[in-house]
Amino acid sequence: MSTESLTNIIQVEDLTTGYNGRTVLQNVSMVARAHEITVILGASGCGKTTLLKNMIRLYQPWSGSIRLFGKEITDMDEPEFNHLLQNIGVLFQNGALLNSIPVSENISIPLLQHTKLPRVLIQRLVRIKLHLVGLENAGHLLPSELSGGMRKRAALARAIAMDPPLLFGDEPSAGLDPVTSAALDDLLLKLRNDLGMTILLVSHEVPSILRIADSIIFLESGRVLFCGPLKQALTAGIEEVDDFFSKGSEGRRAG
Amino acid sequence: MVKITYSENRLVVQGQLLISELENLEKILKFIDKTVMSSLEINLAAVNRIDSAGVAFLDEILERGKAKGLSVQMVHAGPHIAATIAAFSSRNLPEADSTAPPSIFENIGGWLVEVGRNTKQLLYLISDSAWFAVTGLFHKKGVRKGEFIRQSIIIGMNSFPIVALISFLVGLILALQSAAQLRIFGAGIYVADLVAISMTREMGPLMTAIVFAGRSGSAIASEIATMVVTEETDALKSMALNPVRYVLVPKIYAITLTMPLLTVLSIILGILGALVIGMAYLDIGPLPFYNEVLTVLILKDLLTGLIKSVIFAWIIVLVGAYYGFRVRGGAQGVGSATTASVVASIFLVILADSLLGLLFYFGGGADM
Ligand SMILES: Nc1ncnc2c1ncn2[C@@H]1O[C@H](COP(=O)(O)OP(=O)(O)O)[C@@H](O)[C@H]1O
Numbered sequence A: 001m002s003t004e005s006l007t008n009i010i011q012v013e014d015l016t017t018g019y020n021g022r023t024v025l026q027n028v029s030m031v032a033r034a035h036e037i038t039v040i041l042g043a044s045g046c047g048k049t050t051l052l053k054n055m056i057r058l059y060q061p062w063s064g065s066i067r068l069f070g071k072e073i074t075d076m077d078e079p080e081f082n083h084l085l086q087n088i089g090v091l092f093q094n095g096a097l098l099n100s101i102p103v104s105e106n107i108s109i110p111l112l113q114h115t116k117l118p119r120v121l122i123q124r125l126v127r128i129k130l131h132l133v134g135l136e137n138a139g140h141l142l143p144s145e146l147s148g149g150m151r152k153r154a155a156l157a158r159a160i161a162m163d164p165p166l167l168f169g170d171e172p173s174a175g176l177d178p179v180t181s182a183a184l185d186d187l188l189l190k191l192r193n194d195l196g197m198t199i200l201l202v203s204h205e206v207p208s209i210l211r212i213a214d215s216i217i218f219l220e221s222g223r224v225l226f227c228g229p230l231k232q233a234l235t236a237g238i239e240e241v242d243d244f245f246s247k248g249s250e251g252r253r254a255g
Numbered sequence B: 001m002v003k004i005t006y007s008e009n010r011l012v013v014q015g016q017l018l019i020s021e022l023e024n025l026e027k028i029l030k031f032i033d034k035t036v037m038s039s040l041e042i043n044l045a046a047v048n049r050i051d052s053a054g055v056a057f058l059d060e061i062l063e064r065g066k067a068k069g070l071s072v073q074m075v076h077a078g079p080h081i082a083a084t085i086a087a088f089s090s091r092n093l094p095e096a097d098s099t100a101p102p103s104i105f106e107n108i109g110g111w112l113v114e115v116g117r118n119t120k121q122l123l124y125l126i127s128d129s130a131w132f133a134v135t136g137l138f139h140k141k142g143v144r145k146g147e148f149i150r151q152s153i154i155i156g157m158n159s160f161p162i163v164a165l166i167s168f169l170v171g172l173i174l175a176l177q178s179a180a181q182l183r184i185f186g187a188g189i190y191v192a193d194l195v196a197i198s199m200t201r202e203m204g205p206l207m208t209a210i211v212f213a214g215r216s217g218s219a220i221a222s223e224i225a226t227m228v229v230t231e232e233t234d235a236l237k238s239m240a241l242n243p244v245r246y247v248l249v250p251k252i253y254a255i256t257l258t259m260p261l262l263t264v265l266s267i268i269l270g271i272l273g274a275l276v277i278g279m280a281y282l283d284i285g286p287l288p289f290y291n292e293v294l295t296v297l298i299l300k301d302l303l304t305g306l307i308k309s310v311i312f313a314w315i316i317v318l319v320g321a322y323y324g325f326r327v328r329g330g331a332q333g334v335g336s337a338t339t340a341s342v343v344a345s346i347f348l349v350i351l352a353d354s355l356l357g358l359l360f361y362f363g364g365g366a367d368m
């Protein structure tokens, strides 16, 4: 997929949605720019996961528009959207690995689904991804035999199996120890720098956000308080944003 | 697009080495394997994009070349391409779980070891249960108050309607099958004897146990398996509570009480089923039927049935608990543990029934 000419890989306009008649997101507009790491911030329960799930059409928004790679997805037909999904990797908040098959097979699912690569290459790719997330010796284990942090890393390996131009990550570093969490940040930077991935993350870890984020989107009670470059956010003088970063650096977690 | 050409020990790769471009590569890999060369140089000067699938592809060629004893080199990669190759290279990674499938002897050996281990675990579980069930009668600490009553109601109520219905139908069918023959000899009244004895000694306990295994045994297995999977049993242990004692023993008490009660119910309903046939088909009134049943049934018949039912109950609860406690692998494991427990307990119940039949027959004289 050609992404060169596009600056906004994700463009959401006036998105309003919720569950069972209860509004969760209200007139949300945001963008994520090509080859950037964009981080969504906000207290837990403010609708970050909901926003991500709407972007991959697990839920239909009540109103508004979502464009990925310049294409409106809210009214796209099924085959076209499935084709688009080849270019998207998703790391779910709880990992969402298939529990009945080993980790390495979990990682090979998208490769088998979307490509015609020879088996040897698929196996090699699986090994590369396992190595990237530091699980080279865990490929044969079942997800239930992994610790929570390992499960999350395995899920990330599956999300990047196809080197997707666009990666969604719902709290990839939550629950990880500081060392693993820093290694994960390095990996995300590597994916952006070497492969030019566009990455949209949900995160609460202030040190990590300061290190890797190019842009941030600050959500509060279902509305966007700020959307733009990190540097601007830090100097914009928005009380809630300043609060988040100062409290976060003291070691407290927002979520 | 990606273009790959070969001439005189030199492989030239051009264009975008991306996952979406990499198809039909089997051909190139086979070509490398087959072609005679003295060395191999991979020229990457004209590669303008690469991703990890491209890197994997180059690694594969490199390692195949090396396996043939060639000196293989990648040359002229641009700085960005070289950096990506370095970042994603799969060379020097440990071989992925290339565990060969076990041989047939390993399989048999592993199976025997497994059977041994399982038997040991089952014996541990039985001795633990027996110990805590007996000591639990005297020490009430560490058990939820009212748990016995609660469990009895849950377990009994679960199975009550279906046991009743099935027993009634079984009695009806037994009577119907024999009524035609007996009527020929004018011996229609003996339908009462036949059904009363077979329900009491055999069909009552057996039918109750089978329904019980499917209804309550499976519930016990899935409840315990879920507790293991969600680490609830670990939490109990961390609070110094023995899961067998806390979770299982109340169920054992409850099932030991409810199973004989349900069996009696089953016997009564089976006989009622026969009575329906007797009245509708053989013109036997309820009173003569009742008197016939009373004269033929002796206490020993009822005891036989009740002893059987208690033994079946223990089999069901222990098998359910055994599969529950040894569950492995997440939510999926809960399902398979439950299924396995039902199959195993029905099998063991029928096996035990046969053995008990022999025992009562030879041990109790030919009239049994
Ligand atoms: N499947 C669902 N059904 C109903 N309500 C939901 C569902 N998922 C999330 N919610 C509600 O939507 C709100 C936002 O949830 P979520 O997007 O998961 O928050 P976040 O990821 O920011 O912590 C919460 O109030 C939550 O209770």
Ligand SMILES: [Mg+2]
Pocket (backbone or CB within 6 Å): A048, A049, A050, A093, A170
């Ligand atoms: Mg969330």
